[in-house]
Amino acid sequence: MAKKAKEANVADNCILIEKELSKLKLWANLVPLQSFRANLRYIFSERVWNTIRSAVYRKDEYKCTICKRDNIPLHAHEDWIYDYEKSLQRLNKIITLCDLCHNNIHLGYSGSVGVESREKNRQHWCKINNQNEDDFKKYIFNIIVLWKLKNKIQWKIVDNNGIEITRIKLGDLLNSLDLVVDSTTEDLMQIHGIGPEGAKKFRECGITSLNQLINHKNLAELADRSKISLSNLKKYRFKAESFVNNEIYQIAPFIFPDERIIYFDIETDINSGKIWLIGLEIDGKYTQFYADTWEQEMEILLKFVEVLKANPKVNLVSFSGTNFDIRVLKSAMERFGMDTNELISHLHIDLCTLIKRSFITPNQSYALKDMGKLFKYPFKHTHLDGFIATLKYLTHIEKGEPLEQEILEYGEDDVKVLPFLIEIIKKGEGIIKKKFSDLAFLDSPIELIGDMNELLVKVRDFYEEHGKLSIREDKRYNSLKSEIRFYEKKLKDLDFIRNAMGKLSFREGSPYQYPSSTRCYVPYYGKDQVIKFIQTIKPRIKNDVSKLTT
Ligand SMILES: [Zn+2]
Missing domain, CATH: 3.10.28.10 (Homing endonucleases)
Structure with a gap:
């Protein structure tokens, strides 16, 4: 009886909070922990997911369904509806989103390409919802509360016809989502950078499939006819080949200093302001500075600066594509009135940016997880990501229970994967094919x-x-x-x-x-x-x- 009452309470609270949140145009209805693997990208292959994605873009007329922007890189997002009373999580539809709306919907942890800075995401959220920065803070709080409540429910995950998602067939799924596949453009649109306009230009030149693009004899002539620049055609063809053959291509020299390096990674709170973990590796030795409470944040920053002082001029390497780690470190130090000269005096290399410049990957993603997987790094905890790690840390702070060891091990992997990637790339053997x-x-x-x-x-x-x-x-x-x-x-x-x-x-x-x-x-x-x-x-x-x- 008591248990029943408690469950009803959870459902009622969820309904109440969701009602408030759903007044916003753009808000993050986070997927409960239990359902992270019910994601279509896990269920279907990359290729099938791309087919679904293209059909979604066409249905939405290649616009972001929330902010209505077009002519921008698009993302497909699974829109789930939660029936709290019946514990049913239902895939309502798949919608087209822009980078900024998509990042907001995952609170910046989408892990897909084009992760913009948190600052930009927040501004976008305020603009779309006509809210201010204070509203944003309250909003984040509510999102997390709702998410934690959702985690208390045992969900059944289904499509619109009640079929369990993990067992669904593609045809049934398309049917339940009212999606139609168009084979004359969608094969090509699996390549990032080829949108509907691009696919149309290709079609007018008689090219409707990746294989036709790969086997085309005369790209210069195709450039003339299609009005697509030769350099773009070359790039698309590399991407298509990489995708079809499942091979990594190196398209430019990879220049990396042959010196001592400090590899590092940080973990932060949801707003990317405060830092609770700094992991680093020098000369093959891993160290981590962990703040068990927020009061210890300054302490770990000081310890990091000590390492920098003991290793003057040693280059810093992190992985984000947006210089995330170094920016957040700097502003956290400034918040405590610390001197940032030591930090700035070290040259910083964003490995993600370097890799993007030189490599084309079959999954077309440059997220650290995907890169690691591609190069076969043995991640210990594949079910974790930065978002879950952060939420677990916040729960630890709130409840005062010790942080699970696996979270710290997860942080360790995020650093150790960096020298691993560089070593493989420098060797350049096996999986990497030179194409320049x-x-x-x-x-x-x-x-x-x-x-x-x-x-x-x-x-x-x-x-x-x-x-x-x-x-x-x-x-x-x-x-x-x-x-x-x-x-x-x-x-x-x-x-x-x-x-x-x-x-x-x-x-x-x-x-x-x-x-x-x-x-x-x-x-x-x-x-x-x-x-x-x-x-x-x-x-x-x-x-x-x-x-x-x-
Ligand atoms: Zn948008």
């Missing part, structure tokens, strides 16, 4: 003296954010115009890069200030300088640089 022979001339090494390597990485980072490389034909003189530019608001802000480029013996052209005076750039002209820049700095090249060889 036509750009081989860009790979010829140039002698570097002393700590030049550090400078190169800094220049490359600056280029990634502020630089542009252009190569165009000047029809009048039948010549090639090539240049590199760095943009900033004020000329003063370009001091660093002008100095650095000078040290590397590049000759700058005249800096240009736009009349609006909100933007300026400094150019470096000429084919020789552009080739030298590519050879020494190894930037991510988005242009077709094959013209430089002629």
Whole structure:
């Protein structure tokens, strides 16, 4: 009797909280722990999931169903409905979302491609829901409360026709979701970057399948006809081959300093403000600084700084694609009024960004979990992710019970996987296939003296954010115009890069200030300088640089 009453209470509370939350246009109706594996991406293969995804995008007319933005990368999201009284979790529909809405719906832990900064996600949430930052904090609190209540219920997970999701067949699923598969574009749209417009251009040139793209004899001719640039065609073809053959392709040199490295990773609270775990590895030795309570946060930050001081100038390596770890560390230190000079003096490399630049992967994801799996890293706790780890930590704080050991082991794996990845990539054997022979001339090494390597990485980072490389034909003189530019608001802000480029013996052209005076750039002209820049700095090249060889 008492148990029954308690269960009814859970359901009633859930209904109450959900009613309040569902007044928002964009909110995270988190999936209970028990159901994490009922995810369609786990049930079906990558290929089938991609077919479903494309059908969803078409149904939603290639727009985000929440904020209505289009012409942006799209995500497909499973929209579950919870019947708290019957303990039924039902797959209502699959909806198209943009990056920002999708990240919000998973509280920033979607683990898929394009994880934006939390800051950006929060702003988007406020804008869509017409709420402020304080509302956001209350909202996060309610989300977590609801999620914890949901975890107390034993769910039955079904589709709209009552079939259990883990046993469902694709046909039944499509039927229950009212989805129709269109085979003339959807095969191609399995490739990231090929949207409906792109698929249409391909179709007009008679290409409707990945295999037709892979086997096409003359890409230059196809570029002419399809109005898709040759460099994009090459990229799509690599992606298609990688996807179909389930192989990893290296498309550019992987430059990684051959020096001592501090690999590290942090775990934070939901808002990515406070840090409770810093894991690091130097010379093959793993250490972790753990704050058992929030009062110990400053202590672990200080311990980390001690490590930095004991290892001056040793490069830091983390994995996020957004410099997440280093940014959060810096702002946490600032919150305690700590000196951040030591932290800044270490060069930081975001391994995710480096890998993205050089590799194409069959699953087209650069999340750490996916990369680790691809390279066969033996993760100890595959059922955990950053989100669950954080929630378990918050529960530990709230209830005062000790944190489960597996959470700390999970944190350890997130660090140890980094040197593991680098070792495999450096060896470059087996699973990785080199695909950049036509750009081989860009790979010829140039002698570097002393700590030049550090400078190169800094220049490359600056280029990634502020630089542009252009190569165009000047029809009048039948010549090639090539240049590199760095943009900033004020000329003063370009001091660093002008100095650095000078040290590397590049000759700058005249800096240009736009009349609006909100933007300026400094150019470096000429084919020789552009080739030298590519050879020494190894930037991510988005242009077709094959013209430089002629
Ligand atoms: Zn959206």
